[in-house]
Amino acid sequence: MYRILDVLKFIVVFVLMGMIVYLVYLFYLTWTHPEVDIYLFNTSPYTFETFLKSLEERHIPPVDEHERLYKVLQRLDKSYLGNLRTHTEIPYDYRFFFRQVVPEFLQSGEQTPASPEQRGTILATFTRKSDYVAKLLRISGPDALILKGVRKVKGYTKRLEMTATYTSEFQYPTGLFVVDGQVLNPVLQAWDGLAILDSSGKFHIRNIENLEYQFRRYAIKHVHQDYLDFLKLAERQRFSIFQSHLLISNGNIDKSLDNTEPDRRRVIFQDVSETVSIYDSFNQKLTLYEAADILKEQYAAMYAMNLDTGPYGYCGRYDNDQRVVLYGGKGQNVELTNVLVFNYK
Structure with a gap:
């Protein structure tokens, strides 16, 4: 008799424990x-x-x-x-x-982007959630000696490198140029495109005429104090910055670009989700306007900046420090002054 009662007690306790566990599980499901x-x-x-x-x-x-x-x-x-x-x-x-x-x-x-190696004329695509670190380098000499900046990031085995902005007759990056918070060229150009690499290595394109940070607007082309304050901000935040032609701003193409001569084009652009992509026209010669039109119509670009091509149009892909593709080499006797690097996995 006692044995039967013990068995019944065990069954009751087991059922109660099961119900408690089930209720906890339901609560967990409701929460998660x-x-x-x-x-x-x-x-x-x-x-x-x-x-x-x-x-x-x-x-x-x-x-x-x-x-x-x-x-x-x-x-x-x-x-x-x-x-x-x-x-x-x-x-x-x-x-x-x-x-x-x-x-x-x-x-x-x-619309999940393909990996950088699978996009045809799109050399690479990086979403806001992509694990990448962008770097800007100041280089010089026939051996492309790095004078400022860090090319490689620990833990990232792949790199896509390209010339960023133009080079002046004095062998120096043209336009506003900042590397890791150090202002190397404070001289503004007329171009409206501003590329900003934040301290975590994320890439952003901004219109210099509509430049804002933390709810403050910086009219750096027009107000001296805004110009100084923005450069101080770049120093504090360790931004890297370069300037170039802005082909598309807020989804609108700069119509004056149609006056340019057709040529090979390499353009970095962002869509509405701030996904960053690098486009190369390769053998197709385009005006800047035609390149911008392709990016807007086919890739819904919201902001697009021109990258230097021609004799200075270096671009290559690396895997474990070995170059696997050379998309564009520099011309004879040309010395590069700057390189934009995307480290990724």
């Missing part, structure tokens, strides 16, 4: 998967329709429902849309976001 409604014995997908229905039925306080929506948006998935694309009852205050913004988010997420 806000996109799923967790019930005792089943689950139900949480879509944006669920969010709108809950708001309309007012079963859950709006603040809680919006907090949950924010968590769901962290893991955006096509299945969350439900029938919203054809849904005609979306409240006005949510219509724009669910009909236009979210579908565009999903579309941009599906």
